[in-house]
Amino acid sequence: MPLLFAGWLSSIVTQAHPFRLDSLGMEKKDGKLFVLHRVEQGQTLYSLVRKYNTTVQAIKDANPGMAENFRYDQVVRVPAGNLSRKEEKAVTKALKQEEKELKREEREVKQETVKEANSGIHQVEPGQTLYSLAARYGVSMDDVRKWNNLSSDHIVSGQPLIVSEKAWRVREPLAKPVTVPAHRSDSSADMARTSRNDSPKTERPSPPRTNSAPREEPARPSETDRPATEPTTSVPSEPRIIRPGDTGPLPNPGGNARRVSEIGLAEIIENSNSSNKYLGLHRTVPVGTLVLVRNDMNQQSIWVKIIGRLPDTSVNDKVIVKISARAFEKLSPVDRRFRAEVSYLAP
Template sequence: SIPMGVRKNTPKVAEEGRVHIVKAGETLYGISRKYKVKVDQIKKWNNLQSESLNIDQRISIGKQLEADEILEESLPFPGARKHFVQTSETLEQISAKRNVSMDSLKKWNNLRSNDLRIGQIIWYRNYDRSSEPMTVKEVFGKKIEQGVAKQIEDMEDTDKYLALHKTLPSGTLLEVRNLMNNKKVFVRVVGQLPAAGLNENVIVRLTPKSFKRLGILDARAQVEITYYDD
């Protein structure tokens, strides 16, 4: 029995909206019993699609956990944000949706394969490289450029794999690689890309068919182009 005047040491009620840090061996059922709430409530508060948990995962109890309530020191890396894996969602789709490379996602989340499970937390960081200057290097006689690609606008014949480049002559064959998913396509330069205005930070413009082949879903993408500069 508990002596009079001594309050029993029970967890805070759900209405206070606290955060529980998952420990090894803990389950959603066990956490729900601890805080006297239902498993479905915890899943709703945390947008969980399954009952799978990770060690050190932050579980909100009592309210939806907002982004600004996540303490910086609790994040796996500065500026980290959460993505919850949905049904049938792949790492490639998350890469395209969050505009980060698959290699970065695997590194940040210690993934050894591309296999994912529903409800799994994938940490990512928003990083806009659109204002970065183009990088150029030469390897075994090949020129390699990395930077932003956009679509060609107002071109009559767009059902081909074509490109506009700032310096390369028409007829030059380029290998273009999408840095987000490693998909590649060969395109032929058919004209010069003006260096000013909307093309200031763009290294190449591609036809819509080329964008589709590369799996680019947005208006721009980070690409690598390889060619021989005779």
Template sequence: MRFILVSVFFLLGCVQLQAQQDSVPYLSRTDTLFTYLHPMGEVMFTHEIKAKQTLFSLAKFYGLTLQELYAYNPHVSAHYSPGDRLSIPLPLKAIVRQVPPPAMLPSLALVYYRVQRGETVYGICKRTFEVTPEWLMQQNPELANGLKPGQLLRIGWVSTLGIPAEWREVRGGPYARLNHPLKLEYFRRSADRRITEERGAATWPKDLDDNSGFFCLHRTAPVNSLVEVYNPLTRQTMYLKVSGRLPERVYDRNTVVVVSPLAAKALGVRDDRFYVHLKHY
């Protein structure tokens, strides 16, 4: 487990001044964060806007930029009101996953996770929260009776004083970090639009520079739009900008997309052709 309790004391100290300067409360010890897994692959919770809270102050409190806040909440515009609900990503570093001393409890709020259909204990531990099954069982003895959709699992605590921006990290390695701006843009643009899903063969031109960028050729997706490409073999997902149409005379009908060399490398591809799942708007 990467997170250690010493980090909590650092968190409390680094945001203490901000908390003293801002009289508008955002979290309290009586709050409980019910988290869930966002389609972007991040742990999220819902924040209800209260009186005197602004999008700028909320973003700052949770360690986000305004651009990121809008990407996670494309339904929110410059006109918002108390009672509106925002989706907020919760970095793993912000979750206290050890029982804190009693003196710290007044500055902490409980964190639970709502199980989704199809999830397993292994997946929740390994891919979502990076904890051991033994630890999760210790926090939730009822797991001995099995895992059920909608079940609430106790995960830990989070500071009521805010989340430092430097605690946020893009999971998935260097390619995921490079691709993250396109990922945010895809979810911002695709909100409230009809999503088309495709499955089929993909290929990539080996004669291009590996550093040519994250782009693709597609038959129908609008040029300059974004496409989600998932490789089920490696479980890697990339977000690619459509730079042009897929030439009909060059590629057969079974080929649904041509990706750039950098995208192929990020997707963990070695063969000339590989199977993908696509989503585009």
């Protein structure tokens, strides 16, 4: 969904616009313009109504399911109803222009990626991470670590990295020759078989037969004569302990617990490349809960610990969970997002 930052609009609506734009900027959804406002400490629903000269119902309609009690750092969509027709056209035009610029930048990045992929060497630029480079070149983070002898995910600007297996093999020393055990030729095998077949066979004499009387087997005790066996008591198995990073299935709910599952998109938590933990963000799951995230495409699954709330913004409309880079690498080392099923046990 096109998102326009405040810097793009400052020259368009600063003088004529009756309210000050939030630093997050504006977006267009279903043909309507909205201001994206990040809630500050102490702000309430009614303070936003006064700030943007709108109504409580208008803000509620723009944010379905939103509670009246705001939380700090929450992003709220506010209708930009005070824009004149001229300003609205200017904003729409700026949004389209930004979308064109983004597409142009994407084309340039793809062309540069193809060029660097041919050489197999990438020069790290400011802000790039090991995960972003692995996703860019369609390889796994484990491969990049192996090709460059990295002991961690930390990389620095200006560092050259091998990003293709072809470039890595060219730079690796020649592998040691593999010795294959010699096999006998067909002729020698045939000779061996012939010699075995031509050797004289000696028959063993059969033991003498004796006409002995048949043995009488002792009578088996009847079922009533057998001593009663003591009933065996089954020892209940210990409950399985689940930890973040495990790949086991969801255990059977016991007691009053129930299984909860939902399907949607999974994305990576921004700026989580430095963490080696398996963490996640979710809208409703209580903080501290372990949830099982499964990639519907490759059926890989992993347990992550929920550490916070997923921001309720338009860009996250179809996203049900965000996970750390370490967990994302295990489930989807190439794609930026994937269709996932999130399951957990709730009381």
